[in-house]
Amino acid sequence: MFRHRLADAAGRIEAQFAHVLGKLDPVPVVQAMGYAMRGGKGLRGFLVLESARLHGIEADRAIWPATAIEALHAYSLVHDDLPCMDDDDLRRGQATVHVKWDESTAVLTGDALHSLAFELVSHPNCGPAAVRAELTHSLARASGAQGMVLGQALDIAAETADIPLSLDQITALQSGKTGALIEWSACAGALLAQADPELLRRYAQAMGLAFQIADDILDVEGDAEKAGKRLQKDARAGKATFVSLLGLEGARSRATDLVDQACDTLAPYGAQAETLRDAARFVIARDN
Amino acid sequence: MFRHRLADAAGRIEAQFAHVLGKLDPVPVVQAMGYAMRGGKGLRGFLVLESARLHGIEADRAIWPATAIEALHAYSLVHDDLPCMDDDDLRRGQATVHVKWDESTAVLTGDALHSLAFELVSHPNCGPAAVRAELTHSLARASGAQGMVLGQALDIAAETADIPLSLDQITALQSGKTGALIEWSACAGALLAQADPELLRRYAQAMGLAFQIADDILDVEGDAEKAGKRLQKDARAGKATFVSLLGLEGARSRATDLVDQACDTLAPYGAQAETLRDAARFVIARDN
Numbered sequence: 121m122f123r124h125r126l127a128d129a130a131g132r133i134e135a136q137f138a139h140v141l142g143k144l145d146p147v148p149v150v151q152a153m154g155y156a157m158r159g160g161k162g163l164r165g166f167l168v169l170e171s172a173r174l175h176g177i178e179a180d181r182a183i184w185p186a187t188a189i190e191a192l193h194a195y196s197l198v199h200d201d202l203p204c205m206d207d208d209d210l211r212r213g214q215a216t217v218h219v220k221w222d223e224s225t226a227v228l229t230g231d232a233l234h235s236l237a238f239e240l241v242s243h244p245n246c247g248p249a250a251v252r253a254e255l256t257h258s259l260a261r262a263s264g265a266q267g268m269v270l271g272q273a274l275d276i277a278a279e280t281a282d283i284p285l286s287l288d289q290i291t292a293l294q295s296g297k298t299g300a301l302i303e304w305s306a307c308a309g310a311l312l313a314q315a316d317p318e319l320l321r322r323y324a325q326a327m328g329l330a331f332q333i334a335d336d337i338l339d340v341e342g343d344a345e346k347a348g349k350r351l352q353k354d355a356r357a358g359k360a361t362f363v364s365l366l367g368l369e370g371a372r373s374r375a376t377d378l379v380d381q382a383c384d385t386l387a388p389y390g391a392q393a394e395t396l397r398d399a400a401r402f403v404i405a406r407d408n
Numbered sequence: 409m410f411r412h413r414l415a416d417a418a419g420r421i422e423a424q425f426a427h428v429l430g431k432l433d434p435v436p437v438v439q440a441m442g443y444a445m446r447g448g449k450g451l452r453g454f455l456v457l458e459s460a461r462l463h464g465i466e467a468d469r470a471i472w473p474a475t476a477i478e479a480l481h482a483y484s485l486v487h488d489d490l491p492c493m494d495d496d497d498l499r500r501g502q503a504t505v506h507v508k509w510d511e512s513t514a515v516l517t518g519d520a521l522h523s524l525a526f527e528l529v530s531h532p533n534c535g536p537a538a539v540r541a542e543l544t545h546s547l548a549r550a551s552g553a554q555g556m557v558l559g560q561a562l563d564i565a566a567e568t569a570d571i572p573l574s575l576d577q578i579t580a581l582q583s584g585k586t587g588a589l590i591e592w593s594a595c596a597g598a599l600l601a602q603a604d605p606e607l608l609r610r611y612a613q614a615m616g617l618a619f620q621i622a623d624d625i626l627d628v629e630g631d632a633e634k635a636g637k638r639l640q641k642d643a644r645a646g647k648a649t650f651v652s653l654l655g656l657e658g659a660r661s662r663a664t665d666l667v668d669q670a671c672d673t674l675a676p677y678g679a680q681a682e683t684l685r686d687a688a689r690f691v692i693a694r695d696n
Contacts, residue, residue, distance in 0.1 A: 143554075144553050144554055144558075145553075145554070145558060147553075147558065147561045147562065147565065148561065148565070149553060149557060149558075149561040150553055153553065196519075199515055199516075199519060202515060204510070204511035204512045204515060205512050205515060222492070223492035224492045224493050224564055225561075225564075227487055227490060227492060227493060227515070228487075228557050228560055228561055228564070230519075231484075231487060231518075231522065231557050232552050232553040232557040234519065234522050234523075235522075235548050235549075235551045235552030235553070235555075235557065236548070236552050236553065238526045238544060238547075238548040239545060239548035239549055239552060242530075242541050242544040242545040242548060243545065244545075248537070249536075249537040249538040249540070249541040249542075250537040252537070252541040252544070252545075253530050253537040253540040253541045253544070254537075256526060256530040256540070256541070256544045257527060257530040257531065257532075257540075259526075260523050260524070260526040260527035260530060261523075261527055263523045264520050264523030264524050264527060265432050265433075265435075265437060265438050265441065265520040265523070265524065266431075266432055266433070267523075269437060269516050269519050269520040269523065270432075270433060270435065270437075272516055273435045273436065273437040273513075273516055274435065276512055276513075276516070277435065277436070
């Protein structure tokens with residue numbers, strides 16, 4: 121069953137991360153790095169492991185970029201939760217890093233996770249140097265000012281804008297903020313095999329957008345305890361979302377269409393890709 | 409003359425950076441990235457260019473890691489200056505990013521510079537994939553929780569500690585906080601040439617420590633206007649420094665010894681390494 125496979129991948133990534141952290145000085149920042157990695161769904165790391173399997177890459181190679189992308193994602197959450205950003209006190213069902221420790225520890229913990237992601241993705245165990253260089257370069261682009269950080273910057277700008285964003289603008293914002301890392305994760309398996317990532321890219325683009333629409337629906341309809349974070353934040357902030365623009369039913373139907381599209385894109389991979397199709401279906405069925 | 413060569417390198421790095429930034433959306437974060445890169449000495453980038461020249465590497469390859477290390481250094485300054493960290497309002501003679509913009513922009517600007525550093529250091533123009541993978545992996549280690557961030561974390565812990573740090577502890581702290589990036593910069597030329605970086609590493613370790621001792625002397629004796637940042641912060645905070653532990657004359661003499669040692673280490677490179685020796689002499693003679 122899919123949730124079981126996802127949990128299994130998350131467990132393997134957490135074990136690998138604990139192994140890496142075990143070699144560092146146990147200063148508070150390093151403790152907070154381990155804390156920030158706890159309790160995530162592990163969806164991005166799972167996409168790396170699963171797209172790698174599809175391309176015949178062994179898990180003991182793919183675990184490095186899988187752990188890297190989860191470290192990068194965790195860094196972005198620690199910084200996003202800071203008082204000067206989203207000011208959240210709850211994440212993954214536990215107090216955020218700046219609440220549990222303090223703000224300076226949270227800034228440094230994010231920074232350390234950020235560097236660690238690049239250490240892991242360029243690790244000799246990932247494979248040939250050409251693969252490591254390509255994984256690194258594409259991850260840097262996906263996470264920087266033309267990818268994730270651009271999306272975050274547009275999101276902050278939207279909060280203070282006089283006119284709510286249009287559907288096109290929100291789609292662009294989200295393709296950076298959450299889409300870029302999801303896309304990198306799905307492509308990583310092909311990159312590890314030095315194969316063409318194009319089909320996986322198209323799959324991930326549709327799935328990433330569905331993921332964000334589902335997040336907006338969850339923000340309106342979800343159970344904060346299951347989600348492990350505060351909800352109804354967007355509505356309270358008066359922000360335009362896929363739900364405010366499309367309505368609840370419109371958003372649901374758009375997300376379903378995108379998941380169908382993501383699944384169809386993988387047709388050339390045949391039955392081998394069924395777990396990735398399950399992953400696409402999962403992103404609109406999850407409660408956290 | 410050395411200062412001229414240093415300024416020339418800084419100018420080339422700034423131009424390269426402007427070229428890279430020019431391809432990004434001109435959102436506030438991207439503007440702030442350019443702002444944060446302005447007015448630095450460019451010492452780390454200079455070390456990359458000069459150690460590369462020593463190993464016969466053309467400047468149009470070395471400019472990529474040189475720009476990368478300056479981007480990484482700039483990110484660390486933007487985050488260091490945040491209210492929850494050192495809370496500085498002046499850096500490189502201009503208002504800090506969170507003062508000129510706001511805190512969330514400063515967090516994201518640092519994050520974007522951090523990713524950009526890895527994009528540049530893994531850029532195809534740096535050379536063969538083996539070189540790019542090695543530059544990336546070593547930079548990630550130098551900047552993370554076993555390098556720069558560890559030094560920053562120890563520095564923050566020292567501020568709230570009951571007992572001032574010992575000389576050994578301050579040396580360990582600084583070898584992370586400023587030493588790790590200086591060491592990477594000096595080694596980069598050898599890594600670009602796939603040569604042994606050992607001599608450059610020893611040179612940089614001595615020079616990095618001299619750099620930090622000089623910073624402590626500058627903090628006591630310097631002119632804030634020339635330094636472009638607030639001074640006398642350590643004494644006011646009651647922090648142990650090389651000056652508080654060794655006295656002003658003791659610190660000066662230790663720094664001079666370290667510079668001599670750094671210069672001697674480069675003997676096998678002969679006269680070719682004279683500019684790097686000048687760089688070591690510069691770090692204890694500078695006023696900013």
